[in-house]
Amino acid sequence: MSSSTASEKETTLETEAKAIDLLKTLVGFDTTSYKSNLELIEFIQSYLKNYGIQSTLVYDESGKKANLYATIGRTDIGGIMLSGHTDVVPVAGQDWNTNPFCLTESDDKLYGRGSADMKGFIASVLSRVPDMLSANISKPIHLAFSYDEEVGCVGVQRLLDLMEHQPIKPSCCIVGEPTSMKVVIGHKGKYARRVNVKGHTCHSGQSPFGVNAIDYAAELIVYIRQLAREKEKNGPFDKDYEVPYTTLHTGIVQGGTVLNIVPNFCQFDFEIRHLYEEDPQHLLDKIEAYTRHLETEMRSISADTGFDFETLATYPGLLTDPGIEFVSYVKQLLDNGAHSKVAFGTEGGLFQKRLGIPTLVCGPGNIDQAHKANEFISLEQLQIGGKFLDCLIQSLN
Ligand SMILES: [Zn+2]
Incomplete structure (x- = not known):
């Protein structure tokens, strides 16, 4: 040396x-x-x-x-x-x-x-x-x-x-x-969003007179899950990834106090992890359109109810x-x-x-x-x- x-x-x-x-x-x-x-x-x-x-x-x-x-x-x-x-x-x-x-x-x-x-x-x-x-x-x-x-x-x-x-x-x-x-x-890029669902409370024995925030949150969560399934099935795909398509997922749900009260609030967080070439806006638009559909029903019971979105984090x-x-x-x-x-x-x-x-x-x-x-x-x-x-x-x- x-x-x-x-x-x-x-x-x-x-x-x-x-x-x-x-x-x-x-x-x-x-x-x-x-x-x-x-x-x-x-x-x-x-x-x-x-x-x-x-x-x-x-x-x-x-x-x-x-x-x-x-x-x-x-x-x-x-x-x-x-x-x-x-x-x-x-x-x-x-x-x-x-x-x-x-x-x-x-x-x-x-x-x-x-x-x-x-x-x-x-x-x-x-x-x-x-x-x-x-x-x-x-x-x-x-x-x-x-x-x-x-x-x-x-x-x-x-x-x-x-x-x-x-x-x-x-x-x-x-x-x-x-x-x-x-x-x-x-x-992949990411969109993390918080959804606040405002319902209308009442005694659970009178539940049809209330707007159950958890139920409506659940409907939206299931819809998000449905979008995730569609992505898995139809892509677009990028085979370079272990998970080769855009994913959607709900990670946190909070709501309700006791069983005999119709909950007037529920909050949940979901995220979209999207392929570089896929603009997630069309997914967000679909999700918001679905909330408008749910809001029609919610507001027929109580006007002051509905969904509200907060962006938690986003990066391309x-x-x-x-x-x-x-x-x-x-x-x-x-x-x-x-x-x-x-x-x-x-x-x-x-x-x-x-x-x-x-x-x-x-x-x-x-x-x-x-x-x-x-x-x-x-x-x-x-x-x-x-x-x-x-x-x-x-x-x-
Ligand atoms: Zn790091």
């Missing part, structure tokens, strides 16, 4: 150790989506500042959460954006063997909430910041770290509002969600042409020519749809470990992810 290879190896080991150390710090901040992410964001901001990199924080209305955006290198050309979310899903009700907010190493795995989804990627990126600076990269690398991704890609929208007006936008984007470092070119699907140069370039860096589509959503569809930035998803860790008790990222995945970043930086020399 030549001495330069040995010293290169030593540097890599140092960087790996740094990535783990950073991951430990990031996991230590409890950034469950409903909590503030500011301590974590301010940590990253000051970390970058130590290397002379300025970052912009884009806050939410409350000022308790923020996105961070920073550019390393030139500002007069596009470059590559590395994107990740800083929030994590709750640990409540999960049976963890370790403290989820204290990164714990065991059997070559690093356990902690967010280790795979997706603080491992962020830690890896941050550990490479000194290399990005010393490599004198010819194209810039942009860092985009968001909040409130896990509640439906909500937080990043404010960052997009800002980026929309920038004269020069990143020319491509890698979302580092856990894909076991495989190239993902597509995912992602579909990147696998034939474009950016996809080939990333595949080449990974030395793996394969690509796929995944069942989970990311902010990637928004970058593509709102900013027109060619985007793919590729990051360390396995989605199977995300959102569960004892979430982990393997040391191997962290290393492979880090190596990819090293190749990416070198390629920008």
